[in-house]
Amino acid sequence: MKTIYLDNNATTKVAEEVFEEIKPYFCELYGNPSSMHTFGGQIGRKIREAREKVAAILGCDPSEVIFTGCGTESDNTAIKSTLAAYPNKRKVITTRVEHPAVLSICRELDSHGYTVVELAVDRYGRLDIEQLETQLDDDTAIVTIMFANNETGVIFPVEKIAEMVADKGIVFHTDAVQAVGKVPMNLAKSSIDLLSLSGHKLHAPKGIGVLYVRKGTRLAPFMLGGHQEGGRRAGTENVPGIIGLGRACELAAKNFEQENKKVKNLRDKLEKAILEKCPDCMVNGSPENRLPNTTNISFEFIEGEAILLMLDKFGICASSGSACTSGSLEPSHVLRAMGVPFTAAHGSIRFSLSRYNTEEEIDYAIEKIPPIITRLRELSPFVTK
Amino acid sequence: MWEYTDKVRDHFFNPRNVGEIEDADGTGEVGSLACGDALKLTFKLDENGRIKDAMFKTFGCASAIATSSVLTEIIKGMTIEEASKVTNKEIADYLGGLPEQKMHCSVMGREALEAAIENYRTGGRKKHELEGRVVCTCFGVTEKEIERVIRENNLTTVEQVTNYCKAGGGCGGCKGEIEKIIERVQGEKTKEKAMAAPAKGQKLTNIQKIQLIQQTINEQIRPALRADGGDIELIDVDGNRVIVALRGMCAQCALANVTMKDLVEAKLREFVGDTFYVEQAKDSTGE
Numbered sequence: 001m002k003t004i005y006l007d008n009n010a011t012t013k014v015a016e017e018v019f020e021e022i023k024p025y026f027c028e029l030y031g032n033p034s035s036m037h038t039f040g041g042q043i044g045r046k047i048r049e050a051r052e053k054v055a056a057i058l059g060c061d062p063s064e065v066i067f068t069g070c071g072t073e074s075d076n077t078a079i080k081s082t083l084a085a086y087p088n089k090r091k092v093i094t095t096r097v098e099h100p101a102v103l104s105i106c107r108e109l110d111s112h113g114y115t116v117v118e119l120a121v122d123r124y125g126r127l128d129i130e131q132l133e134t135q136l137d138d139d140t141a142i143v144t145i146m147f148a149n150n151e152t153g154v155i156f157p158v159e160k161i162a163e164m165v166a167d168k169g170i171v172f173h174t175d176a177v178q179a180v181g182k183v184p185m186n187l188a189k190s191s192i193d194l195l196s197l198s199g200h201k202l203h204a205p206k207g208i209g210v211l212y213v214r215k216g217t218r219l220a221p222f223m224l225g226g227h228q229e230g231g232r233r234a235g236t237e238n239v240p241g242i243i244g245l246g247r248a249c250e251l252a253a254k255n256f257e258q259e260n261k262k263v264k265n266l267r268d269k270l271e272k273a274i275l276e277k278c279p280d281c282m283v284n285g286s287p288e289n290r291l292p293n294t295t296n297i298s299f300e301f302i303e304g305e306a307i308l309l310m311l312d313k314f315g316i317c318a319s320s321g322s323a324c325t326s327g328s329l330e331p332s333h334v335l336r337a338m339g340v341p342f343t344a345a346h347g348s349i350r351f352s353l354s355r356y357n358t359e360e361e362i363d364y365a366i367e368k369i370p371p372i373i374t375r376l377r378e379l380s381p382f383v384t385k
Numbered sequence: 386m387w388e389y390t391d392k393v394r395d396h397f398f399n400p401r402n403v404g405e406i407e408d409a410d411g412t413g414e415v416g417s418l419a420c421g422d423a424l425k426l427t428f429k430l431d432e433n434g435r436i437k438d439a440m441f442k443t444f445g446c447a448s449a450i451a452t453s454s455v456l457t458e459i460i461k462g463m464t465i466e467e468a469s470k471v472t473n474k475e476i477a478d479y480l481g482g483l484p485e486q487k488m489h490c491s492v493m494g495r496e497a498l499e500a501a502i503e504n505y506r507t508g509g510r511k512k513h514e515l516e517g518r519v520v521c522t523c524f525g526v527t528e529k530e531i532e533r534v535i536r537e538n539n540l541t542t543v544e545q546v547t548n549y550c551k552a553g554g555g556c557g558g559c560k561g562e563i564e565k566i567i568e569r570v571q572g573e574k575t576k577e578k579a580m581a582a583p584a585k586g587q588k589l590t591n592i593q594k595i596q597l598i599q600q601t602i603n604e605q606i607r608p609a610l611r612a613d614g615g616d617i618e619l620i621d622v623d624g625n626r627v628i629v630a631l632r633g634m635c636a637q638c639a640l641a642n643v644t645m646k647d648l649v650e651a652k653l654r655e656f657v658g659d660t661f662y663v664e665q666a667k668d669s670t671g672e
Contacts, residue, residue, distance in 0.1 A: 107611060110611075110616070111603055111607050111611070111616075301418070301444060302444065303421065303422065303444060303445050303446050303449070304446075305387075305446035305447055306397070306445065306446050306447050306449075306450060309394075309397060309398075309447045310398075313398065322421070322446070329421065329524070329547070329551055329554035329555065330554075330555070331421070342418060342419040342421070343418040343419070346418070346421050378403065379400060379403055379442060379443055379444075379450060380442060380443070380444045381414070381423055381424070381425040381442035381443065381444055382418060382423070382444055
């Protein structure tokens with residue numbers, strides 16, 4: 001059975017070009033870039049090139065790119081190392097809809113005596129900027145606000161926020177794991193101090209991430225050992241991961257606009273068809289400022305996990321914000337923060353596309369989804385028709 | 386991804402007896418849209434008093450649908466007397482088992498069946514109604530219901546009780562009370578399993594005592610409260626009197642006192658010392 005992969009906010013396929021590029025670095029060019037011999041030392045040049053490619057897509061200087069193990073490591077580090085650098089400041093500002101990589105750390109800090117402010121969002125998932133402004137004070141060490149939401153695709157005006165935060169001399173971090181490669185960035189021109197990126201969300205392998213650290217940003221070293229990454233993140237480089245990420249960024253930068261336009265058209269086609277063909281469903285999140293690849297749709301009166309399993313039978317991969325998929329009894333914290341009614345949150349499905357999706361795949365999904373929804377509604381006691 | 390048995394998958398993808406019997410002899414409803422699952426069961430008897438036909442309609446995940454489907458098969462051919470003895474465990478076993486976190490689906494099946502039988506016998510209420518004192522207000526679970534899942538499934542932890550009947554899975558304010566119910570039902574069994582306290586029993590200096598109490602609150606109590614939007618703060622320690630304040634959702638919770646007394650005290654006694662008792666700081670309600 002063919003797999004129709006519409007879960008690219010979870011992870012993506014490694015691009016063939018990336019795979020080809022990194023192949024030699026396992027069994028042939030396996031040297032350590034820190035070694036004195038040519039065999040190892042030559043790898044250092046490849047890492048430098050990769051760093052330049054990452055810097056190019058972010059619009060920053062290569063020296064501002066630190067390679068990490070994953071997006072979560074970047075997020076954790078950005079927050080913890082900033083707090084370590086400002087030991088007298090005890091306040092952290094974030095939002096209620098962050099990824100757990102940020103939210104869990106903030107809630108953990110809360111139990112260690114920090115004041116943690118979680119900003120609210122409206123029903124379209126948009127941030128209350130005024131609330132942020134009133135919260136910025138001398139005690140605030142860091143503001144961490146995601147670039148784009150992983151569940152709804154809603155994009156926050158982080159560049160505007162960063163300026164506001166920078167005006168007060170406070171460090172600003174953004175989790176841009178879902179945004180890099182989908183939203184154009186020019187960090188040199190922005191006031192963003194720290195930014196997290198994850199390789200496997202943009203067709204690089206899993207296990208590689210980046211923390212962008214603007215020059216002049218005070219950040220305590222976070223992994224001690226060797227001199228790698230300027231001594232800030234010690235540990236032998238994940239050579240294939242780094243080279244793969246470099247290549248993936250290069251690919252994403254190439255045809256950036258066409259690729260994203262194509263993805264957006266397919267997403268819009270899918271979304272429109274579902275809304276037309278299935279009664280009682282709605283899109284979660286502001287349709288205006290949204291990632292081009294993501295749509296989050298609530299199907300009322302039915303439950304997300306059941307929909308996913310039916311989709312799975314046809315090889316269609318998606319994900320859900322329902323309680324049952326997570327094993328908890330409460331539906332997605334993002335949808336709850338937006339005030340999406342429980343009835344709709346339990347039946348929410350996220351479709352997230354990539355440049356590898358084709359028109360045929362979307363047509364296939366459009367053909368299969370409405371009967372699934374109808375079938376499950378036949379089982380539901382809340383549908384009396 | 387959940388590990389579902391072939392039988393669960395079969396009953397989910399090919400559910401038997403979907404629908405509603407119009408002139409049913411018994412109708413039972415349980416759950417709601419807000420809870421995330423709901424089931425309506427109807428049955429009809431033959432002239433010998435055996436269940437001739439049973440049908441269901443379910444809102445919920447794959448295991449909820451499979452449970453409902455298999456339930457209609459199980460009870461067909463049974464007398465009312467026999468059907469009234471079906472346990473949630475039997476329903477789950479019939480499916481070759483359910484993931485632990487999904488066991489509440491089998492309990493929902495049994496509850497709907499009971500409501501339908503009750504409706505047949507008395508002609509009265511179709512909805513599964515709460516009998517006795519409500520312990521978990523978020524999901525409306527009574528003491529009786531909690532005792533029953535503990536007994537029928539031999540449960541020993543609060544987490545298991547949450548998996549089986551949802552109690553404690555909302556605000557978490559009733560976790561302390563659930564712990565007490567488990568202790569009462571299971572008697573000595575659970576006490577033996579209590580973990581050895583790290584430094585408990587030793588003679589502690591004041592500083593050590595306060596640190597140990599703070600550590601216990603941080604590691605053993607706060608995560609449970611925090612998972613549900615609440616929090617706790619250590620205000621003071623005076624001899625064996627520990628003064629704490631509840632924050633967040635806990636501060637507004639009607640069951641806060643129970644949380645205080647049972648959960649916090651139980652944990653402090655488990656990890657710090659047997660003689661501690663807990664009081665709530667006076668200002669802690671008006672955050």
